[in-house]
Amino acid sequence: MNERSARDKDAAPPPVGTRRTKRRPKYLRIELLLGRKVVDADGAHIGRLEEVVAENRSGEYVVSHFVVGRYALVDRLGGGRLSGALLRLLTRDRAYQSFLIPWDEMDLSKPRHLRCLRRKGDLSRARWPSDEVPAAGHRHARPA
Amino acid sequence: MDLVHDLLDKQLVDKSDLPFGRVDGVLIELRDGRPPRVAYVVAGGTVLAGRLGRRLARWAAAIRRRWGDRDEPKPTRIACSDLEHRGTVWKADVDARDTPAMEWELWLRERVVGRIPGKGK
Numbered sequence: 654m655n656e657r658s659a660r661d662k663d664a665a666p667p668p669v670g671t672r673r674t675k676r677r678p679k680y681l682r683i684e685l686l687l688g689r690k691v692v693d694a695d696g697a698h699i700g701r702l703e704e705v706v707a708e709n710r711s712g713e714y715v716v717s718h719f720v721v722g723r724y725a726l727v728d729r730l731g732g733g734r735l736s737g738a739l740l741r742l743l744t745r746d747r748a749y750q751s752f753l754i755p756w757d758e759m760d761l762s763k764p765r766h767l768r769c770l771r772r773k774g775d776l777s778r779a780r781w782p783s784d785e786v787p788a789a790g791h792r793h794a795r796p797a
Numbered sequence: 798m799d800l801v802h803d804l805l806d807k808q809l810v811d812k813s814d815l816p817f818g819r820v821d822g823v824l825i826e827l828r829d830g831r832p833p834r835v836a837y838v839v840a841g842g843t844v845l846a847g848r849l850g851r852r853l854a855r856w857a858a859a860i861r862r863r864w865g866d867r868d869e870p871k872p873t874r875i876a877c878s879d880l881e882h883r884g885t886v887w888k889a890d891v892d893a894r895d896t897p898a899m900e901w902e903l904w905l906r907e908r909v910v911g912r913i914p915g916k917g918k
Contacts, residue, residue: 679826679827680824680825680826680827680836680837681824681825681827681833682822682823682824682839683800683801683805683822683823683824683825684801684805684821684822684823684848685822685847685848687801703801704799704800704801704802705799705800705801705823705825706798706799706800707798707799707800707835708798709798710832712878713834713835713877713878714798714834714835714877715831715832715833715834715835716800716825716832716833716834716835717832720799756832756833757832761827761833
């Protein structure tokens, strides 16, 4: 399978009635991106894509961050204090390694091979949501 | 809003509060130099099957062509601007009967449930 066909596989078809032109909008289905491995600028494994955070800006929702982590799946499944404590005990806090990647730092040109443009060490950590009260309705407490 | 936690798989209701499916997919539009826009949500059995595997999606499409609509499966696509969060559900500013999401249910009602002896009594 060549690179182009792999890239296009997760690209959703344009809405009905959209003409096929060079400038037609490109759509991605986020449910097909979930669980994909994400690597950093050096090719090091960061984790898997588990959440996409959107903000309301001028009446439309736009993607602001991607949440990537090895154990963020527990968060997505509604992991509470008990599962959080259990994971913390079993993995010695490594369960809490999840990162926030700003939208402009994520390379979505190859949906099957997601790549962060930053190095893993430069990324902000996403805090475990059940440790703190989420701010503004979001489950992931964001760094200031 | 967390798109996976708050939107994906959540119940959709139409403008008269009739449930007509769940959010099976979310489309974001990529734009040069601007953040991706949450453009549409999609609902439909073939969309859901696609999440579980390409082979299952092909089977679902084939089953639909065999016993249902012979045209290509049409997932229900709703613009994000037509959605409103109402507690645990998302209310869409559409009439469910005008969407492909209700086709399968209406087909079942007409061809299967409607032929069960004692229905409606």
